[in-house]
Amino acid sequence: ARVDLDVRGGRNQRDMSLHRLLEFEEGQLSFTQHLEKELSVENILFWGAIHKFKSRYDVLDGSFLSARKTKRCIRDAIRIFDVFVSPVAKLQVNLSADNRQVLSDRIEQLRRIQARKGTTERRRTRQMY
Secondary structure, X not given: OOOOOOOOXXXXXXXXOHHHHOOOHHHXXXXXXXXXXXXXXXXXXXXXXXXXXXXXXXXXXXXXXXXXXXXXXXXHHHHHHHHHHOOOOOOXXXXXXXXXXXXXXXXXXXXXXXXXXXXXXXXXXXXXX
């Protein structure tokens, strides 16, 4: 994409990489407008959801997420899959069959974990009363 932007003191950046373009709010807006014209805005929405997910849950120092944060992480991963990857997703992105299958398998594992945790929590609640 060719874009003229004033970013970080630069003047009229031309032919910048997509990765660099998306680092800037103006670049994201410009790319989103382009995708809207091309009827493929789901791609930038998917990128945004993944970017937000990674910034929220990536643990680089080897530490673990709290139980509450793990529950939210699983919920958010399943939501992203349902919105963008699932065969019946309203904003389905174009992925290879292999990648889609890998993601489907991983999400199925997360759904099973989520179901087990929900069952355990319901048992604990019943035992309390």
